[in-house]
Amino acid sequence: STAVKVAYAKGDGIGPEIMDATLRILEAAGARIDFEEVTIGEQVYLSGNTSGIDKHAWDTIRKNKVFLKAPITTPRGGGYKSLNVTIRKSLGLYANVRPCNSLSPFVQTLHPNMDVVIVRENEEDLYAGIEHQQTDEVVQCLKLITRPGVEKIVRYAFEFAKVYNRKKVTCFVKDNIMKHTDGLFSTVFQEIAAEYPNIDSQTMIVDIGAAKLANRPEDFDVVVMPNLYGDIISDIAAEISGSVGLAGSSNIGMECAMFEAIHGSAPDISGQNIANPSGLLRGAIMMLNHIGQPDVAEKIENAWLATIENGIHTADIFNENHSTKKVGTREFADA
Amino acid sequence: STAVKVAYAKGDGIGPEIMDATLRILEAAGARIDFEEVTIGEQVYLSGNTSGIDKHAWDTIRKNKVFLKAPITTPRGGGYKSLNVTIRKSLGLYANVRPCNSLSPFVQTLHPNMDVVIVRENEEDLYAGIEHQQTDEVVQCLKLITRPGVEKIVRYAFEFAKVYNRKKVTCFVKDNIMKHTDGLFSTVFQEIAAEYPNIDSQTMIVDIGAAKLANRPEDFDVVVMPNLYGDIISDIAAEISGSVGLAGSSNIGMECAMFEAIHGSAPDISGQNIANPSGLLRGAIMMLNHIGQPDVAEKIENAWLATIENGIHTADIFNENHSTKKVGTREFADA
Numbered sequence: 001s002t003a004v005k006v007a008y009a010k011g012d013g014i015g016p017e018i019m020d021a022t023l024r025i026l027e028a029a030g031a032r033i034d035f036e037e038v039t040i041g042e043q044v045y046l047s048g049n050t051s052g053i054d055k056h057a058w059d060t061i062r063k064n065k066v067f068l069k070a071p072i073t074t075p076r077g078g079g080y081k082s083l084n085v086t087i088r089k090s091l092g093l094y095a096n097v098r099p100c101n102s103l104s105p106f107v108q109t110l111h112p113n114m115d116v117v118i119v120r121e122n123e124e125d126l127y128a129g130i131e132h133q134q135t136d137e138v139v140q141c142l143k144l145i146t147r148p149g150v151e152k153i154v155r156y157a158f159e160f161a162k163v164y165n166r167k168k169v170t171c172f173v174k175d176n177i178m179k180h181t182d183g184l185f186s187t188v189f190q191e192i193a194a195e196y197p198n199i200d201s202q203t204m205i206v207d208i209g210a211a212k213l214a215n216r217p218e219d220f221d222v223v224v225m226p227n228l229y230g231d232i233i234s235d236i237a238a239e240i241s242g243s244v245g246l247a248g249s250s251n252i253g254m255e256c257a258m259f260e261a262i263h264g265s266a267p268d269i270s271g272q273n274i275a276n277p278s279g280l281l282r283g284a285i286m287m288l289n290h291i292g293q294p295d296v297a298e299k300i301e302n303a304w305l306a307t308i309e310n311g312i313h314t315a316d317i318f319n320e321n322h323s324t325k326k327v328g329t330r331e332f333a334d335a
Numbered sequence: 336s337t338a339v340k341v342a343y344a345k346g347d348g349i350g351p352e353i354m355d356a357t358l359r360i361l362e363a364a365g366a367r368i369d370f371e372e373v374t375i376g377e378q379v380y381l382s383g384n385t386s387g388i389d390k391h392a393w394d395t396i397r398k399n400k401v402f403l404k405a406p407i408t409t410p411r412g413g414g415y416k417s418l419n420v421t422i423r424k425s426l427g428l429y430a431n432v433r434p435c436n437s438l439s440p441f442v443q444t445l446h447p448n449m450d451v452v453i454v455r456e457n458e459e460d461l462y463a464g465i466e467h468q469q470t471d472e473v474v475q476c477l478k479l480i481t482r483p484g485v486e487k488i489v490r491y492a493f494e495f496a497k498v499y500n501r502k503k504v505t506c507f508v509k510d511n512i513m514k515h516t517d518g519l520f521s522t523v524f525q526e527i528a529a530e531y532p533n534i535d536s537q538t539m540i541v542d543i544g545a546a547k548l549a550n551r552p553e554d555f556d557v558v559v560m561p562n563l564y565g566d567i568i569s570d571i572a573a574e575i576s577g578s579v580g581l582a583g584s585s586n587i588g589m590e591c592a593m594f595e596a597i598h599g600s601a602p603d604i605s606g607q608n609i610a611n612p613s614g615l616l617r618g619a620i621m622m623l624n625h626i627g628q629p630d631v632a633e634k635i636e637n638a639w640l641a642t643i644e645n646g647i648h649t650a651d652i653f654n655e656n657h658s659t660k661k662v663g664t665r666e667f668a669d670a
């Protein structure tokens with residue numbers, strides 16, 4: 001079959017190292033992909049472009065429709081908007097899907113039986129980025145929830161559950177306080193849940209829901225929620241499954257899709273060949289399934305799993321009781 | 336010494352049972368308190384008052400200045416505002432303090448060494464309750480952060496750390512996205528932290544902060560944060576320490592203070608003599624310290640701890656490996 005076109009960005013911090021590892025693995029496994037590089041992030045900021053991305057990069061991503069992205073750094077401070085968020089919203093990537101499963105007994109975790117998929121709304125909520133200074137001492141941020149936005153993400157969660165044969169979809173909201181915004185989310189959740197009688201559904205207040213998930217993640221399956229809760233709770237789920245360094249994510253839209261690790265660019269450990277490439281690699285595996293190359297996806301997933309199972313571990317997950325050999329980014333990719 | 340005046344409300348659901356248990360323990364331990372009951376919640380709603388509280392109750396609470404409150408139920412739906420939140424804001428109870436420590440090996444937990452205090456801002460954030468319907472399909476909620484509000488809560492956290500000899504205060508914010516609102520919170524945190532050179536301080540993005548806390552709570556000490564994060568993360572901390580049923584909280588203002596359990600009114604198990612009164616009791620212990628009766632507080636705390644250590648447990652924490660005897664609410668109080 002012919003090659004699929006994919007844009008990719010090497011990113012900042014540990015980005016180039018884990019991207020290099022990932023691309024080598026994709027090639028070795030025979031992925032049928034025509035890669036086109038785009039430069040975004042630090043280099044673009046340094047050139048004086050405060051958006052971190054130029055028109056050529058936008059055009060390339062839009063043309064290729066599929067984008068494999070390493071972590072990027074947005075400078076801190078008032079003048080800069082998060083480039084990650086800009087990309088998600090500009091491309092209409094409404095669904096952020098983050099599978100978090102433990103790899104026990106091969107990777108240390110207190111929760112050996114967890115297998116949770118966080119489906120995070122990816123365009124609305126406090127991420128709308130509408131903030132203003134009301135007075136010298138009062139600032140405000142707008143939380144935005146729309147019916148079409150909620151319908152898209154909730155339907156995505158149930159369709160995902162159906163396709164992957166998942167049994168239950170749980171919704172996290174704080175609708176006892178935010179009766180209109182989170183109230184709309186839970187109302188739409190119930191409407192759409194009724195269309196899927198074969199999938200269990202359940203709504204929980206996010207405080208106790210997050211608490212139960214952090215304590216007994218094995219009781220959860222697919223969990224759908226507004227953007228900011230999803231940001232926090234997906235990091236929790238990934239970390240307690242073993243490490244945030246192990247989780248990949250897909251960002252799905254009507255036209256385009258982006259695949260990435262859930263962790264950041266970790267500048268403190270960059271350039272040292274110690275970062276774990278697993279997050280980005282698992283993002284790439286999700287990408288292969290998305291572009292119709294499940295054969296390659298499976299091959300890579302099996303090889304990755306075998307490496308983890310053989311105890312060949314990067315420093316972040318190295319543990320005397322579970323690991324046999326501590327390796328660097330490159331050696332992990334080789335294995 | 337003379338008795339201190341305290342208002343109390345029996346609450347809804349399991350409220351009356353756990354309040355009865357708590358009052359009996361306070362009396363047996365010789366607490367020097369003149370209690371005055373106020374009726375709020377369900378009964379008041381049923382009488383047609385949609386605020387759930389009447390003028391007499393407000394006056395009584397304001398006059399007594401100290402309020403011991405069992406969980407109350409606010410009816411769901413658009414017409415009702417959360418009475419819990421109304422009380423916190425009307426009385427200016429700006430600091431919500433929630434200690435979460437494990438009781439290992441006596442109560443089952445995956446985190447035997449945790450001893451975290453969540454200091455939650457209690458008046459601002461999305462809890463300002465400003466929501467509106469923009470169009471048929473678009474709803475918004477306002478997140479509000481003010482400099483005086485942040486100054487109060489951050490200073491409270493550092494003073495708390497100083498008085499209780501705590502080593503570190505961590506701040507959770509999402510200031511890479513909410514640069515103005517959460518940005519103000521972290522700016523003020525850094526300003527005030529500089530006034531306490533003997534206490535370690537640290538700011539973390541709430542996603543990875545919550546993840547680390549859920550995975551290794553023993554690495555945290557005092558953690559201060561905006562209202563909604565505090566709501567979610569205090570439930571997580573309490574649940575992973577053993578159970579949300581074990582945590583009490585104080586709500587501190589300039590004039591008044593309110594003490595309560597962190598859990599809700601649990602109508603599903605009410606009237607069955609099975610609820611754990613520990614949350615409210617620990618709220619009452621914090622109250623005794625607040626009103627200058629640390630002797631009584633210590634007596635009750637020791638008796639409570641001995642009961643827990645003897646394995647005399649209510650159903651929620653009963654576990655064959657850690658418990659010797661399953662008891663009801665009343666029997667737990669007797670013990």
Ligand SMILES: CC(C)[C@H](C(=O)O)[C@@H](O)C(=O)O
Nearest residue numbers: 082084085231262511512542
């Ligand atoms: C880097 C940051 C803007 C981003 C987010 O908040 O969404 C990250 O935390 C994530 O979860 O992908």
Ligand SMILES: CC(C)[C@H](C(=O)O)[C@@H](O)C(=O)O
Nearest residue numbers: 176177207417419420566597
């Ligand atoms: C009952 C609810 C309004 C309340 C809150 O959201 O603050 C509760 O969850 C709490 O944490 O005390």
